[in-house]
Amino acid sequence: MIASTGFMFLGFVVFFLSHSCTTTIASIITPRFPSSILRPELISSSKGQVVYESKYFTQTLDHFNFQPQGYQTFQQRYLINDKYWGGAKNNAPIFVYTGNEGDIEWFAQNTGFMIDTAPHFKALLVFIEHRFYGKSIPFGGDTDVAYSNATTLGYLSSTQALADYATLIIDLKKNLTAEDSPVLVLGGSYGGMLAAWFRLKYPHIAMGALASSAPILNFEGITSPYSFNDIITQDFRGVSENCYKVIKGSWKQMEKTAQKPSGLEQLRKSFRICKNYITIDSLVNWLYTALVYTAMTDYPTQSNFLNPLPAYPVKQMCKAVEDPMVGNDTFAKLYGAANIYYNYSGNAKCFDLNDNSDPHGLDEWTWQACTEMIMPTNGNNEESIFPPSQWQYSERASSCKMVFGIEPRPNWITTEFGGHDIRRVLKRFGSNIIFFNGLRDPWSGGGVLESISKSIVAIVAKEGAHHVDLRFSTEEDPEWLRQARKREIKIISKWLQQYYHDLD
Numbered sequence: 001m002i003a004s005t006g007f008m009f010l011g012f013v014v015f016f017l018s019h020s021c022t023t024t025i026a027s028i029i030t031p032r033f034p035s036s037i038l039r040p041e042l043i044s045s046s047k048g049q050v051v052y053e054s055k056y057f058t059q060t061l062d063h064f065n066f067q068p069q070g071y072q073t074f075q076q077r078y079l080i081n082d083k084y085w086g087g088a089k090n091n092a093p094i095f096v097y098t099g100n101e102g103d104i105e106w107f108a109q110n111t112g113f114m115i116d117t118a119p120h121f122k123a124l125l126v127f128i129e130h131r132f133y134g135k136s137i138p139f140g141g142d143t144d145v146a147y148s149n150a151t152t153l154g155y156l157s158s159t160q161a162l163a164d165y166a167t168l169i170i171d172l173k174k175n176l177t178a179e180d181s182p183v184l185v186l187g188g189s190y191g192g193m194l195a196a197w198f199r200l201k202y203p204h205i206a207m208g209a210l211a212s213s214a215p216i217l218n219f220e221g222i223t224s225p226y227s228f229n230d231i232i233t234q235d236f237r238g239v240s241e242n243c244y245k246v247i248k249g250s251w252k253q254m255e256k257t258a259q260k261p262s263g264l265e266q267l268r269k270s271f272r273i274c275k276n277y278i279t280i281d282s283l284v285n286w287l288y289t290a291l292v293y294t295a296m297t298d299y300p301t302q303s304n305f306l307n308p309l310p311a312y313p314v315k316q317m318c319k320a321v322e323d324p325m326v327g328n329d330t331f332a333k334l335y336g337a338a339n340i341y342y343n344y345s346g347n348a349k350c351f352d353l354n355d356n357s358d359p360h361g362l363d364e365w366t367w368q369a370c371t372e373m374i375m376p377t378n379g380n381n382e383e384s385i386f387p388p389s390q391w392q393y394s395e396r397a398s399s400c401k402m403v404f405g406i407e408p409r410p411n412w413i414t415t416e417f418g419g420h421d422i423r424r425v426l427k428r429f430g431s432n433i434i435f436f437n438g439l440r441d442p443w444s445g446g447g448v449l450e451s452i453s454k455s456i457v458a459i460v461a462k463e464g465a466h467h468v469d470l471r472f473s474t475e476e477d478p479e480w481l482r483q484a485r486k487r488e489i490k491i492i493s494k495w496l497q498q499y500y501h502d503l504d
Contacts, residue, residue, distance in 0.1 A: 112472025188467030218446025438464020
């Protein structure tokens with residue numbers, strides 16, 4: 001079962017605070033100039049093929065200051081596949097995945113677009129892990145030190161991560177004698193945001209970017225805080241008005257039940273919660289997580305990205321809600337829906353609401369959600385499938401102050417990368433970016449949904465979910481998904497043709 005973490009993706013839906021702030025201070029490590037070192041490991045893709053070799057790069061801790069502590073280094077992991085690469089002599093392209101807020105193996109195992117298209121483009125494939133995630137941990141790889149307090153976590157930011165990618169790519173191309181090979185950066189969700197920003201910030205390194213489900217506009221003053229849950233509401237309401245009404249009406253019923261003397265025990269039994277103490281908040285959060293992540297991953301084929309799920313899981317949830325076998329028992333209906341997300345495999349006998357496991361290493365998104373990634377998503381109007389609520393920045397700020405002792409910077413991302421009046425700004429000063437968004441994805445509300453110029457192109461799929469275009473292709477893929485990928489390939493091919501023309 002996936003724990004209810006606060007990753008954006010994903011990065012990042014429910015805001016959880018699970019860190020303790022201590023005052024461990026790391027010792028200074030002797031500075032070393034970044035260079036590639038090899039520690040071979042083999043990483044399997046989700047299709048079972050052993051396709052990636054794991055390597056490590058000696059990365060600089062702080063790219064933007066010249067204070068002594070910033071010259072420390074750490075080992076940054078990246079995965080590489082050269083099976084289809086046309087080679088440096090042919091200036092064959094290099095496709096780089098800009099790693100998300102988690103273990104890079106997980107993203108490589110679930111990002112099939114690169115391996116599916118590598119033979120066509122004769123591309124070298126590289127997945128770079130984001131600092132402070134997976135095995136790319138500064139301060140000697142010691143998470144107890146790296147995650148200890150704001151002094152060490154202060155080196156975890158999107159700008160530092162982008163500089164990591166730039167440094168690593170330059171060094172890798174030099175080592176491969178592939179300085180003239182074009183680089184395309186790709187990413188989904190937060191990784192898609194990083195891909196788009198990388199193209200804008202480092203155009204001399206990447207000739208183009210594919211940014212899938214990248215909510216670069218999901219910041220205060222640009223996108224409504226009601227957008228995220230409005231889309232989830234429409235996802236369920238579009239399948240069945242009755243399904244929507246049952247779920248919408250269940251929250252008050254649960255609250256009333258919880259207030260009764262034996263109410264929590266009744267809820268525990270209704271939802272097959274393991275025999276441990278529960279609260280109404282923990283139960284609501286558990287159900288909220290299931291609904292949100294199912295809407296995000298409402299893929300047209302079976303998947304195992306967050307949890308094992310059937311094709312079109314929102315439809316399957318509503319089918320469970322409307323199962324005539326459960327009669328008018330609202331909690332049985334809601335349990336059936338949650339069971340689609342948490343127990344599609346049928347192996348779970350009960351559910352542990354206290355399970356805080358983090359199998360994909362996503363926890364440190366909490367720090368990013370407390371500093372620069374202030375993405376309002378929890379507003380709910382009267383029509384929402386969730387209880388009405390308002391986005392309150394002050395609540396986020398006070399929580400972050402309590403946990404980390406720092407004040408968020410809600411306007412930093414738009415200061416650093418832009419976002420306001422994006423069409424006017426990027427029409428003249430940006431190029432070669434594909435923005436893919438599926439309208440069933442709640443993050444699409446903060447995405448670029450209209451093309452800005454001939455080379456900054458928006459591909460919008462009405463039935464698409466979260467970065468569905470980057471998933472492995474299957475024979476069951478619907479035609480709209482096949483066409484979206486064909487269009488992406490066509491655009492990238494054109495960019496490469498222009499690059500080689502200019503190179504000649």
